[in-house]
Amino acid sequence: MNAKALEDVTVLDLSHLLQGPFATQLLADLGATVIKVERPGQGDLFRSLTFNNRWLGGSESPNFLAWNRNKRSLALDLKSESAREVIYKLVERADIVVQNFRPGVLTRLGFGYEALKEINPRIIYCSGSGYGDSGPYLTRPGQDMLIQGLTGLAAATGRGDGPPVPVGAGFSDQVGAMNIVYGVLAALYWRERSGKGQHIKVNLLAGMLAHQGQEMLMAMNFNADFQRPRSGIGHPGMDAPFGVYPTQDGWVTVAMSPFSRLVGILGDDSLLAYDDPKQLFDRRDEVWEKLAALTRTWTTAALIDAMLAQDIWCGEVKTHLQAEQDPQVQHLGAISHYDHPVAGRVKVVAPAVSFSETPAAITRPAPLVGQHSREILREAGYSDAQVDALIATGAVAQTD
Structure with a gap:
């Protein structure tokens, strides 16, 4: 068995929903011991969504299952x-x-950085939030789509004759996880x-x-916002042919490519009249x-073959299900699975980074609420009698 890069690292995971749990899952995939602290009964809010x-x-x-593999769950009432x-x-x-509680919540409960640093000066404490821990938005909810709207991403996405469009995934949260x-x-x-x-703040x-x-950088230095195209051009700052195009049986994407070469494939030389950078931007919807x-x-299939042959x-x-069956995805082993005690065989996306000496791995399914409470407390030095007493008071819950 190969060593794991983070096998001697222990993570106390007090996070919920997506940003924090995805980050700790990435650490767990690399071998870190992750103790996920959850509310007795309810657990992480994502369990109910x-x-x-x-x-x-x-x-x-x-x-929940997507972001919490390779962890153990300790059900603990943090208010006790x-x-x-x-x-x-x-x-x-x-x-x-x-x-990634709202700023100030854990400090009031006695679990802020300053309190925990007194116990362990070597502790690395990472706080994730929507807007930081001060400022005019401090009390606002920090949710993925709201952030996409506030930062220009939604306004730059979609067609110019329609509404702003958020990305079809929790992009803000997942970027936040990577930053953590x-x-x-x-x-x-x-x-x-x-x-x-x-103390790290994200x-x-x-x-x-x-x-x-x-x-x-472009918007700020030219003092001009991007104008969304009214067609399938794939970025508000790009010229044609960059975009998404229909076929008889689906859609294809075309990125930065010589316009004349694409015109030669499609067989209409009259389009060469547009082959000028200014024309290809100013008249991109028409093109x-x-x-x-x-x-x-x-x-x-025919269009892809023809374009690839000309180095377009x-x-x-593809849809998500089509992506699962994509030959390159299959070749990379990018889809994996784990066996869950309730959900059964769960297909998941495998770790995305390959290591020659310390490979990432899926070794545990996402846990049940409090599934490992007794085990974790024993490791911390509690006797069975002490654990039983904690369970009796409701401070701890154990799922058998």
Whole structure:
């Protein structure tokens, strides 16, 4: 068995929903021991939310199952005095704490960075939030779609004759998760040299601005917002042919490619009259319409083959189920599974990063609420009698 890159790292996961749990799952995939602290009974809020009102195994949320593999669950009432003692005991041996409660909540409960640093000066404490821990938006809810709207992403997406369009995935949250991971890993490396922990703060608003760096730079330095095209052009700042085009049986994408080469494939030399950078931007919707009239006469497979033969940057447009069966996806082993005690065999997306010496792996399904409470407390030094007493008071819950 190969070693794991983070096998000697313990993460106390006080996060919920998507941003924090995805980050801690990424750490768990790399071998970190992740203790997920959840409310007794209810657990993580994502356990009660799902898409299309559909539940795996009749009760398990796909949303929760997607972001919580490789973790163990400790069901703990954080408002109880007994829970405070448990958290403090776990912090003594933890390396990382990740939380994305609203700013100030955990500090009021006694679990803020300053309190935990007194117990373990080497602790790396990462706080995720929507807007940071101060400022005019402090009390606003920080949710993915709201952040997409505030940072220009939704306004730059979709057609100019329709409404702004949020991305069809939790993009802000997932970018936030990646920022947590890179911050935590950098802090771990610095701690190896300095012996000191630190407080990392990640917020969705700044994260989404950073991940639109080229769009923000363009808009700010030319003092002009992008104008969304009224056609299938795929980016508000790009000229034709960049975009999504219809075929007889689906859609294809065309990225930055020589216009004349694409025209040669489609067989209408009259379009060469547009082959000028200014024309291809100023009249891009008109160009798209003329190109789309030609692409509609091709099947997807035939057009892709013809474009690839001429080194056009192109691809098919696929649904999620079609992506699962994509030959390159299959070749990469990008889809995996785990066996869950309630949901059964669950298909999941595999870890995306390949390591030659310390491979990431899926070793545990997403846990049930409190599934590992007794096990975790035993490891922390509690006797069975002490655990029984905590369960009796309601401070701890155990799922058998």
